[in-house]
Amino acid sequence: MTDIWFFAALTLAMLGLGFAAARWRRPARPHSLEEWGVGGRAFGNWVTWFLLGGSMYTAYTFVAVPAATYGVGAIGFFAVPFAVITTPMMYLISTRAWSVSHVHGFVTSAEFARARFGSRGLAALIALTGIAATMPYIAVQLIALQAILKSAGVPGEWPLLVAVVAVSLCTFRSGLRAPALLSIAKDVLLVWLVLSMAMVVAWSGGWRVAFERADRRLAFDASPVSGLLLPDNGRLGYFTLIIGSALAIFAYPHAVTGILAAKDRATIKRNAAAMPLYCLALGFMALLGIFAIGQGVRPVGGDLNTVMPQLFDVTLPAWSAGIAYAAIGVAALIPAAVMSIAAANLFTRSIYREYLRRNASEAEEATVSRYTSLLMKFGAVACIVAFDQQLSIELQLIGGVVILQTLPAVVAGLWTSWFHRFALAGGLLGGLAVGMLMLYQVPQRAADGRIVKAHFGGSSWPVGALGSVYIGLIALAVNVAVVVVATMAFKAMRVPAGRDLTRPEDYLADGDSPSLQRLDILVDGLPRAKVGAHAKDGG
């Protein structure tokens, strides 16, 4: 029981902190979307680092990745190289995205697409795609939290509901400041968790013993893919999964939100340099999945997501296990908060303001986002309470493929405006259709090859002797092909292209760039905000 009390007390203390966050560095204009939705674009090196770590390295990752290495070994480790290659990409991509958003006052990438390709329909399409991909991502965070509760022996749905209500109120009040402050506190617990598990591993005979034991079990598994190394036909799948997942990160709305909250370009570059520390933590967690095999950990009711919580339960003293639970529990609530904020911003800026109320005031925007974020979180709870958990996991799998389809507009668009707006919309829809159709046809197989489930059983497409390819990448290839061919066709037919409202220097502008002040006058039809907190406090 000690573990439950430690877990509950720590989680509550954290959420209290979230409430206090509203007062933390209180801005001059607390009721604008720039303040609520991207923290006034004022987060420095440290806060940005914790926030990005807290929103991208989610509890679901910390629970699902070790569950995968526990289940099949090497393939589950793909999350590590995937996380590593996002860091140099962040140095190159996110700095440009930050600059153009800073100059024009964007809080989401859908608004960027609107300004770059001059089409609000395209922006709405991207916003809807983003929301559809984010909702199940919030749900799987809550599933991770539920796995913790299950392991701690807390029955029923109400503790989950209590946690979500608490975090929703924090976010409603404090906006992005709440998850930012929470992630700092969470990382203290995470360091505790990593250090105590490192000691446990050392006392249990070290990694050599852990890998020997794991090898014994994985080698006897009936499944052809499991093992401590990748099978010959597993390498291509591993490779494409790394690339596909890494690209998807730059399209996910919640990752964009964390980036846009940074105060200047140097903050993003320094963060790209420090972000691999989280990759190491993730790698350690993945190794713990292997370690769990040798410790004789058995998942509760066959649910692999409980492997990590069960490992803490078996190897740590009760109070320390309580701290570990709290670390993962809060790590679930932070991304849930950031994701709901990101999705709410998408709705407010690209749908509400474009189609429902064209001249919504700043305060109105913030209010709409606040309520939309509530709706997102409770929608996710309703999803996992009302439907089978499996549905959320499937939807999250689909979500990765879905969000990748916005990549040509929101990432390639940072370098070129050559694409035609209608071609981008067509490519997005084409990619979605192909992705869905392929995912639908993938069955889930048990270890002995028997088909457990006929549809949406995975995201790998078999390609003969070579193994398999990540479906997201195939769909993206179709998408890009459509965009290129259709752009050429539209240009040949002289269909008018959208007006590009960005200028080349916008992509390099920094926090103190002189071009910032003049832009409201130069560009009409864009957010009239005086580019965030800086214009007001002169900082």
Next chain:
Amino acid sequence: MSWRWLLVVPLVLPLLVTVYNRTEPRLWGVPFFYWAQMACALIAMVTITLVFQLEKRGPR
């Protein structure tokens, strides 16, 4: 020639699946497959810091 080209190193290393898909040499009992990919994180950290510092000093 921009210093940014150095970023190709941490971009490409984690993708060399065939190269690191092996057990030996082990490090503290951990097979090469696992520790090599984690070492890539350290390489990324060093490279990005280097690029950032060089860019700050030299002209873009």
